[in-house]
Amino acid sequence: MASTKRKLTVYLDPEVARAARVQAARSDQRDSEIIEEALRAHLGMAALDEAQQLSALDEDEALELANAQLHAARRERR
Numbered sequence: 001m002a003s004t005k006r007k008l009t010v011y012l013d014p015e016v017a018r019a020a021r022v023q024a025a026r027s028d029q030r031d032s033e034i035i036e037e038a039l040r041a042h043l044g045m046a047a048l049d050e051a052q053q054l055s056a057l058d059e060d061e062a063l064e065l066a067n068a069q070l071h072a073a074r075r076e077r078r
Contacts, residue, residue, distance in 0.1 A: 010035075
């Protein structure tokens with residue numbers, strides 16, 4: 001997850017905004033954290049973040065593996 005944040009203004013249905021505030025209060029988080037978590041899950045980014053945390057590969061190893069898989073997929077198409 002990025003350490004810097006960017007401000008974004010959104011308009012939410014009052015029920016959605018209220019539910020986010022309630023969840024934030026119950027979980028001792030900020031409203032923005034609840035909304036960001038929901039967006040990450042909806043956009044599929046939560047799964048990517050979790051996979052990166054579970055991976056034992058460093059960045060170079062992960063890039064090497066991804067490159068090898070890409071080349072293998074291209075060879076199969078030929």
